[in-house]
Amino acid sequence: MNPIKFLEPTDFSEASSLLDQYTDDAKIIAGGVSITLMLQQKLISPSVLISLGRVSNYDFIRHDQDGLHIGALTKLRDIERSDIVKKFCPALAHTFSVVGNVRVRNQATIGGNLSAADYAADPPSMLAALNARVQVQGPEKKREISLGKFFLGFYTTALESNEILTEVVIPNLSSSARAAYHKYTSISAEGRPCVAVGAVADFDADGKCLDLRIAVGAAVETPQRLNSAEAMARGQILTDELVAAIAEEYSLRLDPLTDVRGSAWYRKEMIRVFVKRALQEVRNDR
Amino acid sequence: MILNVNGSRHEVQEGTRTLLEVLRDDLGLVGTKEGCGVGMCGACTVLVDGRPISGCLILAEQVVGKEILTVEGLEKNGQLHPIQQAFIDERAFQCAYCTPGFILSTAALLNENPNPSEDEIREYLSGNLCRCGSYQNILKAVLRAHQRV
Ligand SMILES: Cc1cc2nc3c(=O)[nH]c(=O)nc-3n(C[C@H](O)[C@H](O)[C@H](O)COP(=O)(O)OP(=O)(O)OC[C@H]3O[C@@H](n4cnc5c(N)ncnc54)[C@H](O)[C@@H]3O)c2cc1C
Ligand code: FES
Ligand code: FES
Numbered sequence: 001m002n003p004i005k006f007l008e009p010t011d012f013s014e015a016s017s018l019l020d021q022y023t024d025d026a027k028i029i030a031g032g033v034s035i036t037l038m039l040q041q042k043l044i045s046p047s048v049l050i051s052l053g054r055v056s057n058y059d060f061i062r063h064d065q066d067g068l069h070i071g072a073l074t075k076l077r078d079i080e081r082s083d084i085v086k087k088f089c090p091a092l093a094h095t096f097s098v099v100g101n102v103r104v105r106n107q108a109t110i111g112g113n114l115s116a117a118d119y120a121a122d123p124p125s126m127l128a129a130l131n132a133r134v135q136v137q138g139p140e141k142k143r144e145i146s147l148g149k150f151f152l153g154f155y156t157t158a159l160e161s162n163e164i165l166t167e168v169v170i171p172n173l174s175s176s177a178r179a180a181y182h183k184y185t186s187i188s189a190e191g192r193p194c195v196a197v198g199a200v201a202d203f204d205a206d207g208k209c210l211d212l213r214i215a216v217g218a219a220v221e222t223p224q225r226l227n228s229a230e231a232m233a234r235g236q237i238l239t240d241e242l243v244a245a246i247a248e249e250y251s252l253r254l255d256p257l258t259d260v261r262g263s264a265w266y267r268k269e270m271i272r273v274f275v276k277r278a279l280q281e282v283r284n285d286r
Numbered sequence: 287m288i289l290n291v292n293g294s295r296h297e298v299q300e301g302t303r304t305l306l307e308v309l310r311d312d313l314g315l316v317g318t319k320e321g322c323g324v325g326m327c328g329a330c331t332v333l334v335d336g337r338p339i340s341g342c343l344i345l346a347e348q349v350v351g352k353e354i355l356t357v358e359g360l361e362k363n364g365q366l367h368p369i370q371q372a373f374i375d376e377r378a379f380q381c382a383y384c385t386p387g388f389i390l391s392t393a394a395l396l397n398e399n400p401n402p403s404e405d406e407i408r409e410y411l412s413g414n415l416c417r418c419g420s421y422q423n424i425l426k427a428v429l430r431a432h433q434r435v
Contacts, residue, residue, distance in 0.1 A: 004302040006347045029348070036304060036343045037324060049302070053348055077337075101413020102391070104325055106337040107344060190326075190412050 004039075004046060008054040012137045012164050015050055020139045020162035022048045028164065029053075030073060030112035033104055052111075058166060063088055068170040072111025076123075077102065079110060091179035092170070095126040095198070098183050101190045111165045114150070117157045117222075120192040120261070124151060125217035126181045127170065128225065129198035135167040142166075151222035177202040177211075180281035182274045183218075186261045193218035194261035195270045199278035201233070209233040214246075214275060219256040219267040226253055238283040247276035287350055291315065292359030298346065305349055306330045306341035309356060317357035317386045321415070328414030331387035332356050338394045357386035360393070369393055372431035373424075380418035388414050392428050396435050404429070 009015040019026055026048040029035045038044045052058075058071035061082045068088045070079060079085055080096040099105055099113070099122050113123050114134065124147070133146045139162055150158050159165065173179070179200045186194040196218035202211040212233035217223035229249035236242055256267035289296050291313060298312045309315045309332070321329030323342050330341035333355040360367035366374070369392050379385045388411065395402060395410045402410065407428050416424065 003300070006302070006345075029345075032345055032348050033325065033343050036345055039302065039345075040304070040323065040342075049345075049347075051348065100325070101328070102410055103328065103331060103338050103340045103413055104343075106334075107339045 005048045006051060007048060008051045010054050010056070012052075012055060012058070012166050013139070015052060015055065016137050016162055016164050017139045018048075018050050019164070022050075023161060026050050028115070030115075031075070031108040032112075033108045034112065034116045034118070052109075052164075058111075061085060065172075066169070067172045068092075070110055070168045070170075072165050072167055073109050075106060076108050076110065076113065077105035080105060088170070089130065089173060089179050091181045091198075092126060092130065095122050095181040095183075098122055098181075100192070110168055114147075114168070115157060115159065115165050117151055117153075117155050118192075119154060119221055119257070120218050120259075122181070122183055122193055122196055122218075125196040125215045125223045126179070126198035127168065128215035128217070128223040129200045129213045130170050130173075130179065131200075131213065132168055132170045134165050135169065136163045137166045138163045144169075147223075148225070153221055173200070174202050176204070178282040178285045180278045180285070182278045182281070184270055184274050186266075186270075192261065195219045195267060195274050196223075197271075197274045197278040198223075199275075199282050201238070201279075201282040207237055209236055209238055212246075214250065214278065216250055216254060216271055216275065219262075219271055220254055221257065224254055226250060228253070238279060243276055243279045243283065246279060247272045250275045287347065289313075289346065289350065289354060290352065291354045292356060300347075303346055304342055305332065305344050305346045305354070308346040309341060309354075315356045315358050319383055319386060321383070326413070326415070327384070328387040328391060329384055331390045331414065333390055333394055336394065336397060338391050355390070355393075357389055360389065367393070368434040369396070369427075369431040372427045372434065376423045376427035376430055377420075378423040378427035379416075379420050384414060384416045384418075384420075388416070388424055392431060395428070396432050400435070401432065402428075 027046040029049045030052045058073040060071040062069045085093045182197045183193045184195040185191045198215045200213045212230045215223040251272035256264045258264045319329035321327035325340045325343045
């Protein structure tokens with residue numbers, strides 16, 4: 001590797017100003033898992049790395065009136081082990097616990113995982129089903145982006161070139177809501193997902209489904225929700241037939257990709273299986 | 287730039303290099319191995335502030351000011367660490383290329399969870415690969431080590 005300038009701003013607005021100043025020559029480095037890999041494989045050749053390693057106060061997990069807040073620099077391993085997260089939504093803690101191996105989770109940050117926008121990732125699908133949003137800091141202003149609008153395509157996000165992701169916010173779940181995350185790996189247990197399914201459902205006292213949100217990722221470019229399929233559940237009891245029909249809808253309508261983890265055809269089959277399992281889990285957990 | 291490795295300070299040349307390269311090439315700490323180079327095998331495991339990470343996936347500049355522990359830092363006064371001894375007693379290796387990584391991961395596991403179940407051990411160590419397939423003996427070594435640590 002050629003020597004690259006390593007800058008260590010101490011807050012996000014300074015980091016964002018540096019990004020603004022160096023534009024295309026600079027890359028943010030948070031945990032550095034993806035960045036180091038890309039440098040080693042010569043996929044990127046920045047002249048400046050802007051490290052977030054000295055930014056303080058953004059390694060936090062907090063539950064407020066408006067939901068769960070996770071600072072962008074929080075390590076995946078800390079989210080997985082957090083009692084606050086486990087209490088807020090056990091499926092969310094589980095999602096982080098199945099990312100790669102323990103070394104990756106010790107180093108990788110939630111901000112880096114989302115900003116990398118790798119389709120073969122776990123947190124995006126669960127967070128999309130949970131209606132999460134991200135807070136973003138530019139050189140002048142801050143803004144919020146819902147996760148549904150954050151992922152634009154392969155390795156592409158709605159972040160401007162001078163913006164930094166600072167925080168993830170997950171709105172409160174009603175006490176009757178249930179969530180599940182299903183990761184299907186086709187190569188090795190600790191590998192990246194072939195299919196990722198995040199599901200959240202809320203039920204009334206009679207067991208009728210009030211609201212259903214399912215995001216399917218890893219098999220497609222960005223996590224996908226299907227209004228048509230989600231609407232099928234509204235006001236209904238999630239019978240085996242309905243669960244199968246919703247799973248079929250996802251399998252039919254999504255247009256999966258082919259890579260080392262599976263062909264498009266295979267993924268369509270697996271989407272059907274894993275959407276069904278995720279739905280059965282939220283239904284049976286009630 | 288200064289790195290704190292195994293309790294002492296080392297001046298190393300600046301530059302964009304992985305921690306693994308600096309440990310092996312500059313400091314001669316060749317107990318840390320390179321296997322896959324992409325974070326999957328665990329041969330390059332080191333502890334940074336007590337947590338296992340892949341030396342091949344972190345830049346040396348990122349760990350300035352942190353405490354780095356390699357397998358060479360485990361023995362004290364010529365005495366092997368109980369985990370090292372347990373790996374020998376259980377013959378938990380064949381070629382031993384994976385062993386430093388397994389030993390450091392075990393150290394971190396037992397620090398976090400002093401009394402792990404077999405399933406917890408398997409889960410925690412699932413990111414460390416052994417091409418010789420010594421897994422059964424490694425499991426025995428970890429079980430033996432946790433009684434001693
Ligand atoms: C062996 C291995 C297995 C893996 N398995 C999985 C898996 O099963 N599931 C999964 O989901 N992922 C998996 N990953 C990917 C891993 O989770 C990501 O590489 C990691 O989360 C990236 O986080 P980081 O903090 O290290 O990011 P970095 O490498 O520091 O950055 C990643 C990208 O995001 C940008 N960036 C970082 N932080 C910010 C920010 N706050 N604002 C704006 N831009 C930012 C950087 O410029 C860079 O482009 C695996 C990786 C490896 C090496
Ligand atoms: S060499 Fe680093 S994990 Fe394999
Ligand atoms: S003993 Fe040879 S790789 Fe594990």
